[in-house]
Structure formats: structure tokens, C-alpha cells
Amino acid sequence: MSYFRDIPGLRLRRGLCLALALACASADGAKITERSQQKAVAEAQRAGLQEKLSALKRDIGRTESAKDDAADTLAESEEAISNADRSLHELAGEQTQTSTKMQQLAQERDRLRATAELQKKQLATMLRQQYMAGNEDRIKLLLSGDNPNRINRDLQMMAYVSQAQAKLLSALRGNLLAVEANQQQAQNAKDELEEITLEQRQQKAVLEQEKVRRAAVLGTLSSRLAAQRTEVGKVARDEQRMAGLVDKLGQLIQQQAAAAAAAQKRLQEQLALARAKAEIGAKLARAKAEAEAKLVRAEAERERLVKQSSKSGQIKPPTPFKKPLPARPEQMDAEAPKMAQQKLAEPKPLVADEPSKAVDVVGLAPVLAEGAFARLRGQLRAPVAGKMGARFGSKRGDGPSWKGVFIRAAEGSEVKAIAPGRVVFAEWLRGFGNLIIVDHGGQYMSIYGNNQALLKRAGDAVKGGDPIASAGNSGGNEESGLYFELRHQGRAFDPSGWVKF
DSSP: OOSSOOHHHHHHHHHHHHHHHHHHHHHTTOOOOHHHHHHHHHHHHHHHHHHHHHHHHHHHHTTOOOOSOHHHHHHHHHHHHHHHHHHHHHHHHHHHHHHHHHHHHHHHHHHHHHHHHHHHHHHHHHHHHHHHTTOOOHHHHHHSOOOHHHHHHHHHHHHHHHHHHHHHHHHHHHHHHHHHHHHHHHHHHHHHHHHHHHHHHHHHHHHHHHHHHHHHHHHHHHHHHHHHHTOHHHHHHHHHHHHHHHHHHHHHHHHHHHHHHHHHHHHHHHHHHHHHHHHHHHHHHHHHHHHHHHHHHHHHHHHHHHHHHHHTTOOSOOOOOSOOOOSSGGGGOTHHHHHHHHHHTSOOOOOTTHHHHHHHTTTTOOSSOTTTTGGGTTTEEOSSOSEEEEOTTOEETTEEEOSSEEEEOOTTOEEEOSSSEEEEEEEEETTTEEEEEEEOSTTEEEEEEEEEEEOSOTTOEEOTTOEEEEEBOTTTOSSOEEEEEEEETTEEEOGGGTEEO
């Protein structure tokens, strides 16, 4: 049995299959909602990051010396439970948003319809009044022989009425089109709700099946799990695995942060170059305008002198203005060509495909500034409500001391991020079950293990207090709860001085 199953690769294949299915459905004329399209795009974008993390996990797995770990047998069902639970959590959020959107669309539809009805009544009233007034046109008025002042006044009134009718008709057409667009949006939202409801039923069925499957496997492996939990070497290997994962994640984050900084620097250089070129262009334009103005003044002065000489009887006209407009405006300012040459010699802007590369490498970039997390020391809230089962530094029987804390909590209890950050790992890991790691910047990380389900994915930004997982006993743990660590520069430290347990 493989120690680390290629679940991210499976997700990638599923994402590609979903995109292919959407394309086929589109070709067949099937109904595709905006949500389905956005979901396919999001899956494709997430696949690259998941492949990187999967490769990292496989690299750690190559160094494993333990064989036939009983917890590995639970991995597939525990990951499936986590995925189904996360899908249900995401679908619930989408359902709430879509329901709110439908309510807003219904209110907007009622408003538009009321406005359109009012405009129809106003238009009917205007047409009725025009009919009762005899529906006189301009030609009849002009040929009536009536008082010119009255004719002029009536013509102006007819012009006002015509303008009002045109505006009212235009507004009515706009509102009717808006009602039609609103109906299309409402139908799309209704289709999305039906799609979400169907997916929820499917995910609930999958979740129940996987829970039954895990319970059966757990019953079969209970004796082996109990024996392996007391094995000193296994605990040490689990800790080494965690340390290796955190170190590699730290390296990956630093590489991506450096790439993001380089991309930002290139962008700033491009903006500076654009500003410099704009300044040179403005300066040259001003120089050209000044030169043209001088030439116009000189020509005017020459013509004045010619006329004056002609009146005084002189035959020879004055010498024309000797300073013509420069062939190149750069000559008006000796520094301008130098600046232009210097700017043109600078590196060229990024080609079209380079920005997309820059975006691709910042999937794990920190969301907090350097030192922001350290300032929260002593103010952080506990990640889950429960009773402390083991503290940092306490002995594990004959094994090594605890590198974190274990909080006993009911299965399914909400696990929350202790501070803002970005999820850099959210997968199953031997010894820790469904594991989620949040990077808080400044090389600080918080680690949440033994979860029943992971509600966030790698690359997601989170705020302090956001639900990121639900507590459980995955990874072969005998008690339901949460294993929690804090690490700085890869080393675990006592979280009690930072978090209010």
C-alpha cells in the first residue's frame, strides 16, 4: 500500500474531467450555469498548487523507514470524509449566497416592474391628452392663419411634449430590457440552487458511506493501532515527518515570496519607465509648443516690419527670422535625448506570458506583514472549545515529549484559525490524520491535526476566527479532539504564552 496517495493528482484529473464535461455539455446545448464554469476554472487553477504539495509529500515519504502502518489503511476513507464534509460546508455557503442573491433579484424585479407600469400609465395619459387636444400637427398650425405668437407657443409646447414622450419611451424600453435581464439572472440563480441541492444530496450520501467504511476498517485495525500508538519509534518518526514537512514548506514559501517580490520589483520598474517616458513626452511637447509660438511671433514681427518698410518707401525687406523650428524637438533641450537614450537602454517590460507566471508562484505567499503575528502574542484565542488533554513539553509515557498540545473536543467541533494567514497545507499526513497548516508570515506557522474534515484548501487566505476544520480522531488517534502546534523558523515552541486556552 502506498504511504502517500496521490489525492491532489486525483483532484487534478477530476478538475480536468469536469472542464471536459462542461465543454461537451456546451457542445450538446445543455444548460450550464455560471457557477459550474467558475468551479471548473477554480479547480484548474488549484491543480498546480496541489501537485506541488503532493510532490513535497512524496519526497518526505521516500525517507520513511516504517512499514505497514495501520493508520495508512484509514487514510483513503478519512480523506474522502474530509473532502465530502468540506464540499458540504462550501455548498452550504454557496446556497446562502445564492438565496440572498435571489431575494435581491426578486426585490429588483418588483421595483423594475412597478416603474415600468408607472411609465406605461404616464405614456397612456400623454397620448390620451394629445388625442383629446385634437392631435394637431405642426403643418396644420403653420397653415391655420392664427396669431403667430399663439402658433409659436403651441409649437414649443408640442416640441416639449414630443421630447417628454421620447424620453419616457426610451426609459420604458430600458426598464423592460432590465426586467428581462433580471428574469434571466433569477433563472440562472434558481438553476444554481437546484444544482447545489443535488450536489448536497450526493455529498451527504458519500459522507455516510465513507463513515460506515471507516468504522468497519477501524474495528478491524483497533488492536494494531493500539500497539502502534505505544511504539516509541513511531512517535519519533511522526515528529520527524512533521519537522521535515514544515521545513520544506518554509523553503517553498520563501522561494515564492522571493519570486513575488521580484515580480513586484519588475512591475515597479515598468511603471517608473512609463512615467519617465510620459515626462519626456510632455517636456518635448512643451518645447515644441514654445518653439512654434516663437516662430509665429517672429513671423508676425517680420510681416510688421515689411509693412512698415513699404510705407516708408524702403524697397529691401528686413531679414527673415533666422531661428527656424528644429527638425527634432529633442534639440530644444540638451538633456532630453540623454534621458530618452537612458530609458530606452533599460530592460524591456515583461512579455505577455510573464505576469501569469508571477501569479502562479505566489500561491503560498504570506498575507501578513513581517512582525504582524508576533504583535498578537498573548491575544490569540484557542482554536477549538474543549478540555486540555496534553500540554507542551509533557512526557508521552516512554516516548518523546509533546511538541504541541492536545485539546479534547467532540467530533465535528469547529476548529478556527487563531490569526490571519494563508493555508499552506491541507491534506492527510501519517501520524496526524487530516492536517491543516496556516502560515502567518515572519516564519510563524500554526498546525492543526487529527481533524475529521478540512474546510479550507491550500492557498486559501483566512482571517482570525474563520472555521478551517472540524475536530475528530483521524490518523489513528484514540481520542476525538485537536492536536495543535505553533512553530517559528521550523521549531515548535510552547503556545501557552501566546494562546488563551
